[in-house]
Amino acid sequence: MDLRDSYDVVIVGSGPAGAGAARALTGSGLRVLIAERFELPRFKMCSGIVFPSGRKFIADHFGDIPGKVMSSPELVRGNRIYPSIGAPSFDAPFAIFDAAFDAAEGLGAEGLNTSRSELDYWLCAQSDADLVDSCRFDDFELDDREYVVQLQHRDRPVSVRTKFLIGADGAISQVRMTAFPDFDKGIARIPNYEEFYLADIDLEPGWLHIFLDRSITGYFATAFHDDGKIQVVTGAHRQEPVREYFEAFRSHLEAKHGLVVKETLCSHGIGLTDMSAQKNYCLGSDNLLLAGEAGGFLRGGEGITSSLTSGKAAGEAILESVASGKPAIERFRELASEELQTCEMVHERISNAMGFNVFKRPLR
Numbered sequence: 208m209d210l211r212d213s214y215d216v217v218i219v220g221s222g223p224a225g226a227g228a229a230r231a232l233t234g235s236g237l238r239v240l241i242a243e244r245f246e247l248p249r250f251k252m253c254s255g256i257v258f259p260s261g262r263k264f265i266a267d268h269f270g271d272i273p274g275k276v277m278s279s280p281e282l283v284r285g286n287r288i289y290p291s292i293g294a295p296s297f298d299a300p301f302a303i304f305d306a307a308f309d310a311a312e313g314l315g316a317e318g319l320n321t322s323r324s325e326l327d328y329w330l331c332a333q334s335d336a337d338l339v340d341s342c343r344f345d346d347f348e349l350d351d352r353e354y355v356v357q358l359q360h361r362d363r364p365v366s367v368r369t370k371f372l373i374g375a376d377g378a379i380s381q382v383r384m385t386a387f388p389d390f391d392k393g394i395a396r397i398p399n400y401e402e403f404y405l406a407d408i409d410l411e412p413g414w415l416h417i418f419l420d421r422s423i424t425g426y427f428a429t430a431f432h433d434d435g436k437i438q439v440v441t442g443a444h445r446q447e448p449v450r451e452y453f454e455a456f457r458s459h460l461e462a463k464h465g466l467v468v469k470e471t472l473c474s475h476g477i478g479l480t481d482m483s484a485q486k487n488y489c490l491g492s493d494n495l496l497l498a499g500e501a502g503g504f505l506r507g508g509e510g511i512t513s514s515l516t517s518g519k520a521a522g523e524a525i526l527e528s529v530a531s532g533k534p535a536i537e538r539f540r541e542l543a544s545e546e547l548q549t550c551e552m553v554h555e556r557i558s559n560a561m562g563f564n565v566f567k568r569p570l571r
């Protein structure tokens with residue numbers, strides 16, 4: 208798809224935050240661009256579990272998730288938690304953490320196991336936005352209260368004008384760093400590393416297995432059955448060696464949980480931030496809004512729902528701003544406050560279930 212010279216709204220990023228915003232703007236008559244830096248459907252490091260409240264949000268606002276988006280096993284019952292090496296595990300069904308569980312009538316207490324590439328692509332397609340891939344946001348400047356956005360589209364520099372700009376570009380947000388260059392000095396980056404295996408393992412499918420022992424992770428480590436493969440992930444403080452933790456975690460799975468790797472299929476690294484754990488949000492200014500992880504929205508480990516919800520709030524704030532002439536940030540702060548409270552409540556529930564705040568673990 209070709210780019211226009213100008214849009215009413217430019218959304219950077221085609222994850223759930225971008226999809227939530229685009230969906231809210233659908234049918235408004237506004238010209239909306241979703242600019243995604245990778246080719247679609249793009250890969251996103253994630254277990255792909257849509258929690259019960261996310262299932263309800265998607266059913267209410269997007270419709271039935273198509274079969275091609277689903278992964279196996281289709282239902283995930285919750286977290287199986289291994290507090291420390293040698294201690295017995297315990298089960299924490301998603302209902303313990305899930306903010307909207309009580310309201311998720313008829314949808315069940317389980318999470319849905321999805322392919323993130325397919326899920327996000329389908330969510331974005333449920334809007335009337337122009338979805339343009341291989342289109343990277345680099346920079347913007349303000350000109351007469353409009354944003355002049357610099358993009359790289361298929362290796363060609365392009366500049367487009369827009370009245371509203373939404374940064375939905377994930378945890379390490381270029382939009383946030385461009386608009387608020389000092390903000391990232393005050394937040395911690397959390398490297399995560401994952402490998403996917405064809406493997407045998409003595410862990411029950413249909414649970415997200417969460418390991419907390421400090422010898423194998425800076426925060427928590429996970430093992431998950433996904434579409435016949437085993438996903439193994441660990442995270443670390445930035446100052447700590449994530450790959451060393453990963454090797455220790457893999458050795459632990461081999462020694463205690465029967466992991467036998469037949470083939471390593473792929474590996475990925477990603478950077479997260481501690482914005483949500485520290486209640487240190489960055490929502491934007493004027494008509495520039497930050498949704499999803501770019502703004503710090505994260506319900507513990509449940510990012511898909513939080514990003515969809517905050518993206519929707521950003522889209523709705525823009526609609527109201529068009530009608531009122533007031534800066535969109537004013538309404539976005541109000542609309543997003545409920546989601547921020549939910550994020551904080553879920554963090555508290557997770558801390559209660561685990562006996563400590565897993566997202567604020569000190570350096571070893």
Ligand SMILES: Cc1cc2nc3c(=O)[nH]c(=O)nc-3n(C[C@H](O)[C@H](O)[C@H](O)COP(=O)(O)OP(=O)(O)OC[C@H]3O[C@@H](n4cnc5c(N)ncnc54)[C@H](O)[C@@H]3O)c2cc1C
Nearest residue numbers: 220222223224244253254255256344376377499500510511
């Ligand atoms: C290991 C792991 C497992 C997880 N498991 C789960 C889970 O099971 N369930 C759950 O709910 N959450 C899970 N999460 C959290 C969830 O993945 C995130 O919170 C969620 O994806 C955030 O959505 P988003 O839309 O804010 O950002 P993203 O999904 O990261 O999307 C941002 C998009 O912006 C694009 N982009 C970035 N920079 C630019 C740029 N400069 N120009 C153009 N495009 C750009 C990216 O390519 C990406 O497509 C997990 C996270 C990790 C790390």
